[in-house]
Amino acid sequence: MDKSDARGVTRRHFMAGAAGAGALAALTPATRALAGQLGSSGVLGLAEIPDGALAEAVMYALPGKVPLIKKTYRPPNFETPVEYFRTPITPNKAFFVRWHLAGIPQVNAKDWSLSVAGDAAGNAAPFTLAELKKSFKQTEITAVCQCSGNRRGLFEPHVPGVEWGVGAMGNAVWRGVRLKDVLSKVGVKPGAVEVVLDGADHAPLPKTPDFVKSLPIDVAMSEDVLIAFEMNGQPLPHWNGFPARLIVPGWTGTYWVKQLASVKVVTTPEKNFWMSAAYRLPRGKFSTPTFSSQLYAPNEPITAMVVNSLITSLRSGEKIQRGKPIEVRGVAWDRGNGIAKVEVSTDAGAHWAEARLGKDLGRFSFREFALSVPAREDGGRVVMARATSRSGETQVEQLIHNPAGYHHNVIQRIYVEVV
Amino acid sequence: MRIAIAAIAVAVAGSAAAQESKVQLADGPGKDKAMQCVACHSLDYIPMNSRFLDKAGWTATTNKMINVFGAPIPKSDVDAIAGYLAQHYGKPGAK
Numbered sequence: 289m290d291k292s293d294a295r296g297v298t299r300r301h302f303m304a305g306a307a308g309a310g311a312l313a314a315l316t317p318a319t320r321a322l323a324g325q326l327g328s329s330g331v332l333g334l335a336e337i338p339d340g341a342l343a344e345a346v347m348y349a350l351p352g353k354v355p356l357i358k359k360t361y362r363p364p365n366f367e368t369p370v371e372y373f374r375t376p377i378t379p380n381k382a383f384f385v386r387w388h389l390a391g392i393p394q395v396n397a398k399d400w401s402l403s404v405a406g407d408a409a410g411n412a413a414p415f416t417l418a419e420l421k422k423s424f425k426q427t428e429i430t431a432v433c434q435c436s437g438n439r440r441g442l443f444e445p446h447v448p449g450v451e452w453g454v455g456a457m458g459n460a461v462w463r464g465v466r467l468k469d470v471l472s473k474v475g476v477k478p479g480a481v482e483v484v485l486d487g488a489d490h491a492p493l494p495k496t497p498d499f500v501k502s503l504p505i506d507v508a509m510s511e512d513v514l515i516a517f518e519m520n521g522q523p524l525p526h527w528n529g530f531p532a533r534l535i536v537p538g539w540t541g542t543y544w545v546k547q548l549a550s551v552k553v554v555t556t557p558e559k560n561f562w563m564s565a566a567y568r569l570p571r572g573k574f575s576t577p578t579f580s581s582q583l584y585a586p587n588e589p590i591t592a593m594v595v596n597s598l599i600t601s602l603r604s605g606e607k608i609q610r611g612k613p614i615e616v617r618g619v620a621w622d623r624g625n626g627i628a629k630v631e632v633s634t635d636a637g638a639h640w641a642e643a644r645l646g647k648d649l650g651r652f653s654f655r656e657f658a659l660s661v662p663a664r665e666d667g668g669r670v671v672m673a674r675a676t677s678r679s680g681e682t683q684v685e686q687l688i689h690n691p692a693g694y695h696h697n698v699i700q701r702i703y704v705e706v707v
Numbered sequence: 708m709r710i711a712i713a714a715i716a717v718a719v720a721g722s723a724a725a726q727e728s729k730v731q732l733a734d735g736p737g738k739d740k741a742m743q744c745v746a747c748h749s750l751d752y753i754p755m756n757s758r759f760l761d762k763a764g765w766t767a768t769t770n771k772m773i774n775v776f777g778a779p780i781p782k783s784d785v786d787a788i789a790g791y792l793a794q795h796y797g798k799p800g801a802k
Contacts, residue, residue: 340757340796348726361727362749390748446759448768492747495777561775 327357327367327453329442331603333671333702334454337441341451352525354381359450363387364527368455373600373619376646376654377430378458380520385527386435386456386541388499388562389491395547397523397531402470402515406484406552410475417517417531423473424465429512431537431652432459432621433544436567436590440693447693454598459621459654462535464516468509471553476505479555481581483508485534488547501543502558503536504579512537512624512652515548537652538592538624540694542567557581563589569690575681576623576695592623595683596697597630597657597675604703614661614704616643619654620675628678630657636670636701643673663706671702727751737791740784747778753796761801762793 326345330336347355348366356366364385372382397417405412415423434457441451450456471483482502490498507513514535517524524530529546536543542562557563568587579589597620608614614634620627626648631640646656657673676682683697727749732738744750760768766789772778773785780788793801 338755338757338759340754344730344751344754348723350723358726358751359755360749360751361723361730364723448756448760448764451755491776493777493779495779496747497776565775 327369327455329439329453331605332370332454332599333602333604333700334439334698335442335444337451337453338446341441350385350527352381353385353527354379356382356385357453357455359452363390363392365450366527367453368458370454370598370600372458373455373598373654374617376459376619376649376656377520378460380460380522380525380528383458383460383519383525383528384435384456386450387489387546389489389496391490391492392526393488393547394526395488395531400531400549402532402548403550404470404474404553405550406480406554408477408480408553408555409471410477413474415470420465420470420515420532421517424469426463426465427514428461428463429514429535429537429652430459430461430650431512431535432457432593432654433535433541434458434593434596434621436540436542436694437692439696442696442698443687443689443693445689447691449693456541459619459649460519461521462514462516463518463521464514464532464535466511467513467515467534467551468511470515470551471509474553476509476553477555480505480553481556482554482558484550484552484554484558485543485545485548486550486552487529487533487545488549497561499545499562500558500560501545502554502563502582503539503543504581505553507536507539508553538622540567540590540593542590557584566692567694568692569694573688573690574695590694593621594695594697595622595625595627595675595677595681596620597673597683597700599671599673599700599702602671602702602704606702606704607707608663608704610663610666610706612663614663614669614671614706615658616661616671616673617656617658618673619656620673621652621654622675622677622679622681624652625677625679625681626651627655627657628676628680630655630673630675632657632659632661633672633674634661634669637672637699640674666706669704669706671704672699674699730754733795735791735795737787737794740780740787741791743778743780743784743788744772747772747776753792757796759798760793760796761798762789765789765792765797768792 348358359365366385401414438456599618601617643657643659
């Protein structure tokens with residue numbers, strides 16, 4: 289891209305950002321403050337979630353949780369407010385909640401067991417929680433769990449679904465045992481292609497497809513995939529999958545099956561609705577890993593996350609005193625290549641400077657970034673942050689639109705005013 | 708997977724259910740038929756997805772609920788439900 293193209297792109301985006309800021313300015317100051325609290329993406333310099341979604345959002349605390357941004361009550365879908373991303377580890381009480389089906393049992397740990405079976409499993413066996421903890425080596429991993437549809441509400445044109453803002457994600461230290469060790473114990477027969485995962489949740493009506501997901505056998509057998517029973521040193525909260533859930537670092541949340549009850553090692557691809565129709569992307573639009581046993585349609589399953597970042601220290605419309613610095617801080621993450629750099633611009637993308645990265649908590653974790661930029665002259669500034677992974681993947685300027693609203697990693701454009 | 712059915716009844720009877728009942732749909736023809744949606748999910752799914760779908764969009768969504776998710780809604784109600792949703796939660800100016 290030559291220089292004039294770069295300027296052209298920047299200008300178009302500046303205009304798009306200005307239109308967003310205009311919509312925000314049309315709100316009264318009181319409404320704007322409320323919208324900021326209730327998950328408005330406009331104040332974060334991103335396209336706004338639908339008006340109806342913003343109007344419907346209230347702060348509500350599920351049992352054991354702090355007030356989160358309510359998207360829907362039943363099944364419960366609750367988003368984490370942006371202030372909880374000002375630390376690299378997301379507290380359990382503030383961790384987002386996402387369920388597909390309204391039948392969510394209160395599972396008693398003593399009664400719970402995990403069934404391991406399937407036509408490619410050597411010896412089918414159930415494991416109690418105590419057996420899992422005792423029989424296998426326990427390990428910990430810090431990893432981001434992000435809903436495939438995080439930021440769906442920011443899609444333009446809008447697409448139906450849970451209209452998430454930026455908070456359908458969280459980063460935690462997960463403790464559990466490796467799925468690979470459990471599968472090796474029962475034995476994996478030649479010809480195994482997928483591992484099929486089912487949780488204890490179910491739909492109110494018997495005709496609704498149960499939420500069942502599958503993973504490629506090589507992913508299931510990788511070092512990083514855990515059956516986790518602890519999150520940040522505590523048992524998993526009920527709303528996040530107590531007593532055990534799958535952890536698939538780098539892959540989107542849809543594979544992190546909660547209240548895990550059954551694991552099947554199979555020789556044929558799983559083709560229920562949640563694999564064959566939902567959670568799919570048009571083929572070839574993203575450079576994420578391919579799910580080779582699921583390529584029987586014009587689309588393909590979503591797999592691992594795209595590189596992304598979130599500015600947590602600024603809100604659009606914020607006034608900054610001249611002479612004081614513009615503090616640009618936030619978190620960046622990707623699918624496990626690790627974050628190489630986060631660049632910050634305070635002039636709508638004309639110039640970029642590298643932010644200082646925080647402590648490396650592991651390649652699957654949030655990585656903090658910070659840059660302090662002097663604000664010497666009065667006037668409006670468009671602040672942006674752009675993360676790049678160690679594989680060279682960077683955030684996009686323009687949304688890669690797709691029908692179900694996945695993989696939104698458009699660079700934020702926050703408008704601040706130096707006064 | 709279905710386990711501990713009795714426990715679900717307890718969960719549904721909790722305070723979130725009380726909150727859910729505060730979600731009120733707009734009054735108008737077809738509302739009674741749209742209320743069938745509560746069999747599977749809270750009504751906030753409707754305003755959350757507004758206002759950007761036209762009647763064809765709401766028809767597709769209603770049909771998905773019947774055909775894919777098995778909602779026990781008579782096919783003969785689809786037009787009235789989609790019409791109601793388009794009227795109150797549809798894309799402004801769209802037919």
